[in-house]
Amino acid sequence: MTRPRIACLGAGRMGRGIAVAYAYAGHRVTLVDLKARPGAGFADLAASARAEINAALDSLAAFGLMPREAAAAIAARVDVAPFEAAPEALPGAAIVFEGVPEIVAVKRALLAGASALMAPEAILASTTSTILVDALADAVVRPERFLNAHWLNPAYLVPLVELSPGARTDPAVTAALTASLEGIGKVPVACAARPGYIVPRIQALAMNEAARMVEEGVASAEDIDKAVRYGFGFRFAVLGLTEFIDWGGGDILHYASRYLAESLGDPRYAAPPIIARNMEAGRIGLRTGKGFLDYEGRDVVAYQRERLAAFAGLLAHFGLARPPVLGEEP
Incomplete structure (x- = not known):
C-alpha cells in the first residue's frame, strides 16, 4: 500500500x-x-x-x-x-x-x-x-x-x-x-477560528490560577501539582469537562461558581450564561437525561460503571492500586 x-x-x-x-x-x-x-x-x-x-x-x-x-x-x-x-x-x-x-x-x-x-x-x-x-x-x-x-x-x-x-x-x-x-x-x-483554540485556552486559565494560588499562599507549588495529578488530571483523563458538569449537575456548578465569585470577590469565577439557560431548560445533566450531552436512551448505570472502571485502571497507572487488608479484626 x-x-x-x-x-x-x-x-x-x-x-x-x-x-x-x-x-x-x-x-x-x-x-x-x-x-x-x-x-x-x-x-x-x-x-x-x-x-x-x-x-x-x-x-x-x-x-x-x-x-x-x-x-x-x-x-x-x-x-x-x-x-x-x-x-x-x-x-x-x-x-x-x-x-x-x-x-x-x-x-x-x-x-x-x-x-x-x-x-x-x-x-x-x-x-x-x-x-x-x-x-x-x-x-x-x-x-x-x-x-x-x-x-x-x-x-x-x-x-x-x-x-x-x-x-x-x-x-x-x-x-x-x-x-x-x-x-x-x-x-x-x-474548533472555530478563535484565539486559543480549545486546549491552550483552558490550559492558560488553569496554569495562571495555579500560579496565583502559589502567590496567594493557598498551597505550595508541590502540593498544587500533586492535587492536579491525583485529582484534576486523574478525573479529566476519563471524563471530559462538559461531561463532568453533567455528572455532578449544572446546578451544582452554578451555585459553586456563585459562591466562589462572591467569597473571592472576583467575577472570573462566575458561571457563563449557558449554565443558567441549561438549568431553565431542564438540561441539568445525568439526573434529567440531558445536559451538555444527551443521555436519553443510554444505559446510564452501565455508562457510569464503564467510567468508574477507567478510574480504577488509572490507580494502577499511578501505582496506587492496592489489595484490601484481609484477616484482621477492626
Whole structure:
C-alpha cells in the first residue's frame, strides 16, 4: 500500500515530531529546512534532526510501543531536505504542515511561497498555536485548501490535534485532514477560528490560577501539582469537562461558581450564561437525561460503571492500586 507523502516546512521540534508520527504510520515524510545555511550548516541541522528522530523512536521502543529493530526502517522514511530543494520536495506532498516561529510576516511569506509550489489538490496546514487561520489565508494561493492544525508537543505522543478551518476552507479539506490524522492514530477535533483554540485556552486559565494560588499562599507549588495529578488530571483523563458538569449537575456548578465569585470577590469565577439557560431548560445533566450531552436512551448505570472502571485502571497507572487488608479484626 502506497501512503501519501507528507512534507513539513521547518525542521524544528514540531516538524520532527510530526515526521515521527507519520513515518511511524508508514508514510514518507520530507522535512524541509527553511534557512539557507552556508557551509556545513545544513549537514549539522540534518544530523540534529535525525538524532532527535532516532531518540524519539528509541523512546517508543523502550515504552513497548514498537519493536526496537523497527526503528531504523521507520527513521529511513524521513528525508531532510535543504531550503534549495523545496521546489522538488513540495509538489509531491499530499499534505504540507508549516511549523515555523510565531511571526505573522514570516509565516505569510513562507505560506505564499510554499503554496505556489504545491500540487493543486494538496492540503496546507499551519501548526500555529496563536495566529488565526484567517490572518494567514489571504497569503495562500489556494485558501480553500488551507487550515490550522494545532499539534501538542510531543507531537508523536500526544493524540490530540486541533483543526481550525477558516472562512474559505473547503469542508472537504477539513474532512480529508481529519481522516488522515485518524489514520495515523491521532484524535482530531474541530474548533472555530478563535484565539486559543480549545486546549491552550483552558490550559492558560488553569496554569495562571495555579500560579496565583502559589502567590496567594493557598498551597505550595508541590502540593498544587500533586492535587492536579491525583485529582484534576486523574478525573479529566476519563471524563471530559462538559461531561463532568453533567455528572455532578449544572446546578451544582452554578451555585459553586456563585459562591466562589462572591467569597473571592472576583467575577472570573462566575458561571457563563449557558449554565443558567441549561438549568431553565431542564438540561441539568445525568439526573434529567440531558445536559451538555444527551443521555436519553443510554444505559446510564452501565455508562457510569464503564467510567468508574477507567478510574480504577488509572490507580494502577499511578501505582496506587492496592489489595484490601484481609484477616484482621477492626
